[in-house]
Amino acid sequence: MPSTPANGITLEYQTFGDPDARPLLLLRGLGTQMIQWDPALCAQIAEAGHFLVIFDNRDVGLSTHFPDSPPPSIAQILEARQGGKLPDVPYTLADMAGDVIGLMDALGLESAHIAGISMGGMIVQQTALQFPERVRSMTSIMSSTSDPALPGPTPEAQAALVEPAPREREAYLEYSVRTGRAFTGKGLDKGLDEGFAYDAEKARALAGRVYDRAFDPDGIARQMAAVLASGSRAEALADLTVPSLVIHGADDPLIPLAAGQATADAIPGAKRVVIEGMGHDLPPGAWPPIVEALAAHTEAHNRSR
Numbered sequence: 001m002p003s004t005p006a007n008g009i010t011l012e013y014q015t016f017g018d019p020d021a022r023p024l025l026l027l028r029g030l031g032t033q034m035i036q037w038d039p040a041l042c043a044q045i046a047e048a049g050h051f052l053v054i055f056d057n058r059d060v061g062l063s064t065h066f067p068d069s070p071p072p073s074i075a076q077i078l079e080a081r082q083g084g085k086l087p088d089v090p091y092t093l094a095d096m097a098g099d100v101i102g103l104m105d106a107l108g109l110e111s112a113h114i115a116g117i118s119m120g121g122m123i124v125q126q127t128a129l130q131f132p133e134r135v136r137s138m139t140s141i142m143s144s145t146s147d148p149a150l151p152g153p154t155p156e157a158q159a160a161l162v163e164p165a166p167r168e169r170e171a172y173l174e175y176s177v178r179t180g181r182a183f184t185g186k187g188l189d190k191g192l193d194e195g196f197a198y199d200a201e202k203a204r205a206l207a208g209r210v211y212d213r214a215f216d217p218d219g220i221a222r223q224m225a226a227v228l229a230s231g232s233r234a235e236a237l238a239d240l241t242v243p244s245l246v247i248h249g250a251d252d253p254l255i256p257l258a259a260g261q262a263t264a265d266a267i268p269g270a271k272r273v274v275i276e277g278m279g280h281d282l283p284p285g286a287w288p289p290i291v292e293a294l295a296a297h298t299e300a301h302n303r304s305r
Contacts, residue, residue, distance in 0.1 A: 001062070006102030007095070009064035013055035013103060017046030022298045023109050024050040025100060029118030030227070031220035033061035033210055041287050048295035053107065057120070058091065058099055059219030066090050071221030077228045086229070090222050093230040097127040101134055113298045115139035118255065118280065119223065122146060125233055128242040137301040139245040139294060142252055142280055144259035145234040145266050146227065156182045157253035157280070165217045172215070176207035180281070185251035187277025187285055195285025196277045237266040243301040244270040247293060249278030249286070271297065
């Protein structure tokens with residue numbers, strides 16, 4: 001996979017589809033690598049009319065890490081924000097939005113569609129706010145405005161989120177399967193097909209690839225600090241003019257549906273798609289409505305702004 005200088009760091013990336021198709025950058029969430037995108041899903045998105053670009057966010061995978069910056073204390077970050085001060089963190093979501101634009105520059109993309117899941121959704125929101133002239137459309141998936149007044153995770157999802165990742169490989173694989181299960185939706189309970197089932201064997205195999213490729217729990221902690229330090233975008237999103245789509249799972253235990261609804265409510269004219277049975281995950285059963293919604297949205301707004 002290629003890498004490129006972007007925004008003062010190096011980003012590892014991969015592309016799918018025809019370079020002359022609609023450009024779409026797709027961002028992953030907290031602590032996850034681009035190899036965690038299912039290649040079959042990427043192929044479907046590309047086949048729906050996109051030149052798809054995926055990449056490792058800073059501090060994960062093979063993109064630049066920041067080992068000289070110790071993970072800041074979450075308590076200190078929250079205390080600083082409550083006191084109206086800018087927390088002392090290695091970087092914020094604004095810097096990660098700059099990474100998106102830096103990658104676009106490296107690829108020769110004057111403008112592009114952007115979409116992201118979870119933390120990736122937060123980054124694309126921030127990118128659209130900072131660089132609206134570079135964004136044809138924005139899609140926020142299973143994400144939030146980061147408004148602290150919004151409902152939080154279920155107890156099980158919260159426990160999985162804050163559980164430290166073991167350093168030993170076998171323990172990490174068990175941890176990944178267990179925490180991944182905690183984020184799964186309730187598609188099977190609702191009578192939906194096997195496309196919504198949690199595949200523990202597949203999750204374990206993927207966790208092994210992730211561990212062997214680039215295991216860095218401190219990087220994940222720094223990303224979490226960036227999210228917390230960046231604060232709420234709810235007020236700023238009220239002035240967003242970029243065509244926006246919000247996709248959310250009806251059964252998301254980590255970032256509840258109410259957060260997705262609040263995101264759509266905050267953005268003037270935003271469209272929304274709710275997927276029954278989907279949690280804070282991307283089961284194959286949820287791919288068709290996601291691909292269809294993405295394609296319709298980018299096609300409708302495929303003009304430089």
